[in-house]
Amino acid sequence: MLRRNQSPASLNNSHHSHISRSSSSSQISSTRFDIESSAPTNHTSVHNNTSNKMMNADADIPSSTAPLTSSSSLFTMNINRSESMAYASHTSLGTQWSKFVYYVRYNTKTFVIGVGLVLVMLVLLMDSSEGGSSGNSSSRGIYIRGSGSSSYARDHWGGAVHPxxxxxxxxxxxxxxxxxxxxxxxxxxxxxxxxxxxxxxxxxxxxxxxxxxxxxxxxxxxxxxxxxxxxxxxxxxxxxxxxxxxxxxxxxxxxxxxxxxxxxxxxxxxxxxxxxxxxxxxxxxxxxxxxxxxxxxxxxxxxxxxxxxxxxxxxxxxxxxxxxxxxxxxxxxxxxxxxxxxxxxxxxxxxxxxxxxxxxxxxxxxxxxxxxxxxxxxxxxxxxxxxxxxxxxxxxxxxxxxxxxxxxxxxxxxxxxxxxxxxxxxxxxxxxxxxxxxxxxxxxxxxxxxxxxxxxxxxxxxxxxxxxxxxxxxxxxxxxxxxxxxxxxxxxxxxxxxxxxxxxxx
The missing domain is CATH 2.120.10.100 (Apyrase)
Incomplete structure (x- = not known):
């Protein structure tokens, strides 16, 4: 796991080394915090560290037979992630989706109102299209014939209001x-x-x-x-x-x-x-x-x-x-x-x-x-x-x-x-x-x-x-x-x- 004070050179030299299982719980917690909560100061360093992490996947994954403390279990969960949860996917589609989810999460009310307006407009357009395409129809209201009968939502023949x-x-x-x-x-x-x-x-x-x-x-x-x-x-x-x-x-x-x-x-x-x-x-x-x-x-x-x-x-x-x-x-x-x-x-x-x-x-x-x-x-x-x-x-x-x-x-x-x-x-x-x-x-x-x-x-x-x-x-x-x-x-x-x-x- 990459620490903030670890240089790219020292990371490359650790290709055949294993991460110590005897690290203290506080060290593991500190390492997890550094990766998930802190932004890197050097983009190149982060890219290289991520690449080396993927190359050393076999060395970094603990043996399934080794006893795990609660701390080492947490460590293993973080190692098995395909990518850091602190950053979006490297694909443009993933980036756009993350931005959209972020916008909806922090603008929920605006989003719901917008969707509601779109639905209302669609209903009005569908109602207008059912009124006929002759070009001379106009809204005259909806009429029903007594109770339990079908409704009429468009003009009728010859401009009459009723059928x-x-x-x-x-x-x-x-x-x-x-x-x-x-x-x-x-x-x-x-x-x-x-x-x-x-x-x-x-x-x-x-x-x-x-x-x-x-x-x-x-x-x-x-x-x-x-x-x-x-x-x-x-x-x-x-x-x-x-x-x-x-x-x-x-x-x-x-x-x-x-x-x-x-x-x-x-x-x-x-x-x-x-x-x-x-x-x-x-x-x-x-x-x-x-x-x-x-x-x-x-x-x-x-x-x-x-x-x-x-x-x-x-x-x-x-x-x-x-x-x-x-x-x-x-x-x-x-x-x-x-x-x-x-x-x-x-x-x-x-x-x-x-x-x-x-x-x-x-x-x-x-x-x-x-x-x-x-x-x-x-x-x-x-x-x-x-x-x-x-x-x-x-x-x-x-x-x-x-x-x-x-x-x-x-x-x-x-x-x-x-x-x-x-x-x-x-x-x-x-x-x-x-x-x-x-x-x-x-x-x-x-x-x-x-x-x-x-x-x-x-x-x-x-x-x-x-x-x-x-x-x-x-x-x-x-x-x-x-x-x-x-x-x-x-x-x-x-x-x-x-x-x-x-x-x-x-």
């Missing part, structure tokens, strides 16, 4: 009884004339569809209608609602004049309904201030696909002024919007029904079927001749067009309607698949606009509902007249008596 609370599943009373609702597009007749401010209305009509278990035929019962109102308008037109769809548990309707996507909400007791706008979407590729003329909506791959009538906009002499109504808009579950030009797809359908240019189709009822893996088109009007607004009122159709996803194959099914229901004024304006039928049975609205190209007071509107088999064309319920002289253009299986949950902020 939706409608579903098609809730419309099913049993295997043969279904709640539904229909909504009107009154065109210019939607204005509320006795209002002090611009106000526009639409009728929401609930009902129940029932299927006979033995015959599989349907019957219908209408319930008390509700009135939806809004001041949103474009050039004095508004609330011309042309479709009804449940998406993201929200009951949605679409204004074919302003391009507004409305959400229909229930009063607290479920006995009334009102609308709030969620999106306003312009027509075509979007580079215009004209609202899109929405006519149909469907859900495909968990996205909401919105479309128009599938016909070019033509002037008085038949020339094409724009093709904006051949575009569709697609909204995803985060409220992000993209657009697609469906011109080639509509032309494919036109060719299947013999309506290629200069002929045309007018589409107001299109759905995608997950079960059938087909697009289902119910043209409202089909014409093999050039568009004429007066003649157009009598171009009603009774055909279904089924098209594969790639729009490379399609078939036309004729609906086997009785002769009295084949009035050419009647045309499909909306339909919905009956729940539990694998999208094979459809409940459809057929609406009428008669003498509506002239003065408003001459325009006569009426609507009918029927049920048929999409694949065979068999009629399962003949047309039933709706005893309200209005043009219904949207229908969906939904229970509008659903009450909103009691949302509690926490």
């Amino acid at each position: 939706g609370y409608f579903s098609v599943a809730d419309s099913v009373e049993d295997d043969h009884t279904f709640h539904f609702a229909a909504v009107t597009d009154l065109d210019k007749l939607s204005v509320v004339k006795d209002s002090n401010k611009p106000l526009f209305r639409s009728t929401l009509l609930p009902g129940i569809l029932t299927r006979d278990a033995s015959s599989h035929r349907y019957k219908i019962e209408f319930e008390k209608p509700r009135t939806l109102v809004s001041q949103h308008n474009e050039a004095g037109r508004g609330m011309e609602l042309s479709e009804l769809t449940v998406y993201q548990n929200r009951l949605l309707s679409f204004d074919d004049r302003t391009g507004t996507v409305f959400e229909i909400l229930s009063s607290d007791d479920g006995n009334d309904s009102y609308v709030v706008p969620r999106f306003v979407i312009t027509e075509g590729a979007g580079d215009t201030d004209k609202g899109m003329k929405w006519e149909w909506a469907t859900i495909k791959d968990n996205e909401l696909v919105l479309g128009s009538m599938g016909k070019e906009f033509t002037g008085p002499n038949g020339e094409i002024e724009n093709t904006n109504n051949l575009w569709v808009a697609i909204l995803n579950e985060r409220g992000e919007l993209r657009r697609e030009d469906w011109g080639s797809k509509f032309n494919f359908v036109r060719s299947l029904v013999g309506a290629s240019s200069p002929g045309y189709i007018i589409m107001e009822a299109i759905l995608w079927s997950d079960h059938l893996q087909r697009w289902v088109f119910l043209p409202r009007r089909i014409s093999s001749t050039e568009y004429d607004e007066v003649a157009d009122e009598r171009k009603g159709s009774n055909r279904v067009v089924l098209v594969n996803d790639k729009f490379t194959e399609g078939e036309v099914v004729e609906i086997k309607m009785k002769a009295s229901d084949m009035d050419p004024l009647h045309g499909f304006s909306s339909f919905a698949f009956v729940p539990g039928t694998n999208d094979q049975h459809a409940m459809a609205v057929r609406s009428v606009e008669e003498d509506c190209t002239g003065a408003d007071e001459d325009c006569k509107q009426r609507s009918y509902i029927m049920v048929f088999d999409v694949l065979t064309g068999d009629v399962l319920m003949d047309e039933v007249h709706i005893d309200i002289a209005e043009k219904f253009e949207g229908i969906e299986f939904v229970n509008i008596y659903t009450t909103p949950p009691k949302w509690n902020k926490i």
Whole structure:
């Protein structure tokens, strides 16, 4: 063991000598103190002494058979150490680790506070990332649906604070009884004339569809209608609602004049309904201030696909002024919007029904079927001749067009309607698949606009509902007249008596 008063030369001369076992206890203690507690005055001397100590390890380690006093035992423990405990390891990693441990030991409070702040920042960052990456989210608090329910920590579709609370599943009373609702597009007749401010209305009509278990035929019962109102308008037109769809548990309707996507909400007791706008979407590729003329909506791959009538906009002499109504808009579950030009797809359908240019189709009822893996088109009007607004009122159709996803194959099914229901004024304006039928049975609205190209007071509107088999064309319920002289253009299986949950902020 190296003593402070021992020179390097004397250390080197002791290569073959043994450290005396008869050293006194005080000498051993003094030697241990000198090594572990005192800093060397000469770095070179310490390095050489340490090296010689390692070289003479065999000579310095006492025999295992020699008797040891308590002092010699302590001495042996110090000799067996790989290095002096007074200094850090000679590696840079060991030096840095020793410094870190030293800092933590003497700055414990500061270290704990720092770690706590880092953890809080990580939690906040994780919470922010779960709010979505659409770039337009903002903190609105956390809401819970009653007690024992899951919490919602991010904004919801269309900027709404709360999630939706409608579903098609809730419309099913049993295997043969279904709640539904229909909504009107009154065109210019939607204005509320006795209002002090611009106000526009639409009728929401609930009902129940029932299927006979033995015959599989349907019957219908209408319930008390509700009135939806809004001041949103474009050039004095508004609330011309042309479709009804449940998406993201929200009951949605679409204004074919302003391009507004409305959400229909229930009063607290479920006995009334009102609308709030969620999106306003312009027509075509979007580079215009004209609202899109929405006519149909469907859900495909968990996205909401919105479309128009599938016909070019033509002037008085038949020339094409724009093709904006051949575009569709697609909204995803985060409220992000993209657009697609469906011109080639509509032309494919036109060719299947013999309506290629200069002929045309007018589409107001299109759905995608997950079960059938087909697009289902119910043209409202089909014409093999050039568009004429007066003649157009009598171009009603009774055909279904089924098209594969790639729009490379399609078939036309004729609906086997009785002769009295084949009035050419009647045309499909909306339909919905009956729940539990694998999208094979459809409940459809057929609406009428008669003498509506002239003065408003001459325009006569009426609507009918029927049920048929999409694949065979068999009629399962003949047309039933709706005893309200209005043009219904949207229908969906939904229970509008659903009450909103009691949302509690926490």
